[in-house]
Amino acid sequence: MQRTVFFVSDSTGITAETIGHSILTQFEGVDFDTHRMPFVNDADKAHAAVTRIKSAWARTGLRPIVINTAVDATLSEILGGSGALMLDVFAPFIGPLEHELGVRRHKLVNRAHGLFDAAKYEARIDATNYALAHDDGLDPSYKDADLILIGVSRSGKTPTCLYMALHFGLRAANYPLTPEDLELAELPKRLQGQRQRLFGLTITAERLAQIRAERRPDSRYASVEQCRWELAQADNLFRREGIAVLNSTHTSIEEIGSKILAQLGIERHLL
Amino acid sequence: MQRTVFFVSDSTGITAETIGHSILTQFEGVDFDTHRMPFVNDADKAHAAVTRIKSAWARTGLRPIVINTAVDATLSEILGGSGALMLDVFAPFIGPLEHELGVRRHKLVNRAHGLFDAAKYEARIDATNYALAHDDGLDPSYKDADLILIGVSRSGKTPTCLYMALHFGLRAANYPLTPEDLELAELPKRLQGQRQRLFGLTITAERLAQIRAERRPDSRYASVEQCRWELAQADNLFRREGIAVLNSTHTSIEEIGSKILAQLGIERHLL
Incomplete structure (x- = not known):
């Protein structure tokens, strides 16, 4: 049975998919069924994503994997409610950087993907x-x-x-x-x-x-x-x-x- | 003074730069001087990278930041010898995935960036x-x-x-x-x-x-x-x-x- 993977983002999902793809290719032999869910940028859309994640779980019998680049912690919490394995792309790096730079990061949604230049x-x-x-x-x-x-x-x-x-x-x-x-x-x-x-x-x-x-x-x-x-x-x-x-x-x-x-x-x- | 950031990769560096950029934009107001170092795929190139990282440190007086997608642990170790703040993009996700999937990842260099399809x-x-x-x-x-x-x-x-x-x-x-x-x-x-x-x-x-x-x-x-x-x-x-x-x-x-x-x-x- 294929393991379902969702690339979830509050913006285009390109970052989530790029890093997700790089990580998954290190597990050659595992059969992944990958889906991109872009523009998950409010609570309603996050709840809709949860419904989809749960239904993939029910269908396959395997716990889905979520590779998440949402910056807003509220959205990540909602997504976490799905019970999927949550891999938050930015989280592991924020603490060490805040410590090194001596400043707190800004938690603005969409900021992660750059303002339009x-x-x-x-x-x-x-x-x-x-x-x-x-x-x-x-x-x-x-x-x-x-x-x-x-x-x-x-x-x-x-x-x-x-x-x-x-x-x-x-x-x-x-x-x-x-x-x-x-x-x-x-x-x-x-x-x-x-x-x-x-x-x-x-x-x-x-x-x-x-x-x-x-x-x-x-x-x-x-x-x-x-x-x-x-x-x-x-x-x-x-x-x-x-x-x-x-x-x-x-x-x-x-x-x-x-x-x-x-x-x-x-x-x-x-x- | 600008904080020097190196995006280091054993391949194109696109993944390192994509995620690195997303992380850095969450620290608005900090002045980053970013450099891409692609194709760091053997020990010699890793040592050359270390020399460059150290010279940026000497020049700026600020500890550089390395955002690293090298899959080969030997290369990451050499890079770590620079004393820079090392942010290894893949490392935080490998453990949880190995546990979830019940298999070990393959540690092949270049694999992370996908085989040519x-x-x-x-x-x-x-x-x-x-x-x-x-x-x-x-x-x-x-x-x-x-x-x-x-x-x-x-x-x-x-x-x-x-x-x-x-x-x-x-x-x-x-x-x-x-x-x-x-x-x-x-x-x-x-x-x-x-x-x-x-x-x-x-x-x-x-x-x-x-x-x-x-x-x-x-x-x-x-x-x-x-x-x-x-x-x-x-x-x-x-x-x-x-x-x-x-x-x-x-x-x-x-x-x-x-x-x-x-x-x-x-x-x-x-x-």
């Missing part, structure tokens, strides 16, 4: 617009780019750029290495002088062929041979030019993003 | 491509859309759609309400029959005028009067048709995203 929001939106305007080599000017991703067609450049923009507010451009570019013995003209901002994206030939086949089945473009040649040429280019390379085959967008930040020496935070 | 990755990439192909009303078919965002030009549709795609793997399309659409007494033809999947995006007229002025300064398009008229017409349309409305002026992309999921009755998790 218009400047940061705009930076993300601006960066996203930049990424769209500089996708696939569209706009030839890279003077404002924080980074330029290069790689063969369908190697994962666009989603990575959009992620860097939406999350970090970074101006991420990308340039597709065409077969013509790959026959040259040097960096394409537009990329020269940009080496510090260049990142190469690679992928396995088999995976690339699969992705390309969805776009143009049975084409030379999608053949494993063509993919293999393009990728080998691109890898040569990256090596020759000393460009950092990231492989999107077995790496999540988050990991690629963090690696790019680390290489750029940026400790910029999630916006 | 190719199927989920593909769903995100596919959804991102879908969002790009269905941006700004480009592709007229909405038959595969999970949701369709509608709103006047520059109300924030595109970044929201990209976020829904990248995070939740949802096929998010968007349709711009033109002044011509807004003069009609009914939903634009292409949107009829889609009501369950429609979400209206709104924004204040002042903010919209500001955003539009960046694109076309001193235009009728960017005038507050024109913005006010379009927004009022759009709000009328949303009300008349019973379409859920989200305001992007004071709401983060994350909150808008979570609200859309809740309205759609989707408990889909972060991918």
